Amino acid sequence: MTIWRLTLQEIRHRKLGFLLAVLTVAAATACLVGARTLLRVNSVVSAELYEAQEEKLQQSLDEKRERVHQAGAELQDAMRKQMLGLGFNILILPEDQSRSELLLNGMTATMPESYVDKLAQSKIVTVNHLLPSVTKRITWPERDKEVILIGTRGEVPIQHRGLKKELLEEVAEGKMVIGYSIQKDLNLKVGDTVKFMEQDFTISEAHAERGSTDDVTVWINLKQAQELLGMQNLINAILALECDCVGDRISAVREEISAILPGTQVIEKYSQALTRAEARAKAKEVAEVALAHEEATGAAMLQEQASNRAALQNRQSEFAAVLVPLVLAASAIVIFLLALVNAKQRSEEIGILRAIGLKARQIIIVFLSKALIIGVLGGLLGVALGFWVGYSLPQTSGIDIQVSQLFDSGRLKTTLLGAPLLALLLSSLASWIPALLAASKDPAIILQGE
Structure with a gap:
């Protein structure tokens, strides 16, 4: 009987444990991918809001500049007409x-x-x-x-x-x-x-x-x-x-x-005309000062909003940086316990396999092969689930964003490609110690105990 066949039989024989392990890996992977996707969605939406506000402010400033320019032209025309009227x-x-x-x-x-x-x-x-x-x-x-x-x-x-x-x-x-x-x-x-x-x-x-x-x-x-x-x-x-x-x-x-x-x-x-003209010029100067103040205020407001968004994104990233490792650690512990329980439950089977000539290395390979399958299936499922949740959840709040926008930055691509590998590593490491414990037992002692 080959190692691969032993692994598949083990999976069919203990479906519930296998399913729990896959779901655990999927949950950990989904947490990682979902967090990264949500952070990317938030970054894209924040950038769009910033651009929209900047465009709105720029439009407002352009309108004010046009009014100041028009006021200047009207001032010159009014002065000309005033002096024409006065002679x-x-x-x-x-x-x-x-x-x-x-x-x-x-x-x-x-x-x-x-x-x-x-x-x-x-x-x-x-x-x-x-x-x-x-x-x-x-x-x-x-x-x-x-x-x-x-x-x-x-x-x-x-x-x-x-x-x-x-x-x-x-x-x-x-x-x-x-x-x-x-x-x-x-x-x-x-x-x-x-x-x-x-x-x-x-x-x-x-x-x-x-x-x-x-x-x-x-x-x-x-x-x-x-x-x-x-x-x-x-x-x-x-x-x-x-x-x-x-x-x-x-x-x-x-x-x-x-x-x-x-x-x-x-x-x-006509000194009175001069006084009126100076008053008009003063009004234009006040309008220009107000425009400059508006530009400075608008720039400061945009800078403050950008700083606030950056600070919020940093806090969200820090929260994700704490939450994701905790979930991964918890998942590793669950997989470790499941593998440990599985090894204990299979101790008689392991003793028989060792008695008929199966080596300890082969026993470890059986356990790790199962862990690899768990990692692959859980990783792929977690990537799909995490990306779907991270992309769909904001749309329930009316946020419309294209999938292509999420991949403008290479960071999310790296996460999606690296998550299945991380799932493999997580599952393998969590199953390594139980596999070693199972393979290191003397078959005579195991069978004698049974």
Whole structure:
């Protein structure tokens, strides 16, 4: 009778003990594989959650960046529209123009009209929208009314820049624009023809009430105003719009203009507009600071969550590192006891086999062959059961994960391949001592005892 046949007969004869041993090995292997599978599932799910949260945070930050960028664009547009609505905020005057005289009696000093062309042909960067003008307080002789006469021409573009929309439309020759008080006091309307200083003008526009000197102002073409006032090729001022209304820009404007037009002075107007612009800029700065804080907070939150997940995974790994060896040890003890009981139960059979010439080495091989079969069957069953439990259990909680994702890391593959080998080793080691004890007994003593 061969050793292999003896082993199979032993298994058939003692099915319950064999089944218990297989289930014990399977339970130990399933515990190992299930723990590793659950840890891998948790790692994959944690990574997906982290990526989802990172994507959500990034999307939120992108939206905030877009709002800050849009706020910046709206700020620039609002500043531009604000200054367009308020008009020119830089006044370039002759150096000998007294500011007291300017405030009390208006503009009295003059400078060459060519100054505006010289300024336009320069590389100036601090101002835009150059507009030469003459201004004088006079009495409208035909109407016996004191008015402010302003002569303007079309804006002179700065040559190194693209053309910009004009702040004020040019008053064509023969046309007149009047302020609110003049319109009301003289009962004039658009389309009326009036005589002004012995010349005929057609009213092309009448301004609404502004609550300023504009209400008593008459605007006509610059060339005609120069002829009427005897100021050919002369102007009183150049109006301009400061490019950037934030911060102390007036010093830079004065420095640049004085270098191009010596003998002039620069006055800034509309300080209230500057204050509003600075407030808008401050709001944009606050938004940018808030965005930076949000980015830092988001990064810290993601880092904290990553640290927490890593700590949780470490604790789970440590728990598995303690639990799995305990289960393996308990399984080894159970297999050892089963093998020991089996050896005791088979002592008579072992004595007979030894008496008819079976060697001790062959007895050990019979026991270890059974242990190997137990290890193979228990190991394969445990791997299948452990992986199924580890993969299926999270799905009961609504966690959907693909099997391929679990094998992105080689650690689980190593566990699945190594678990059956570990089961073989566990079963063999647990059966080794009982096999040695059974084979070391003297057959004569065994049979005599029976």
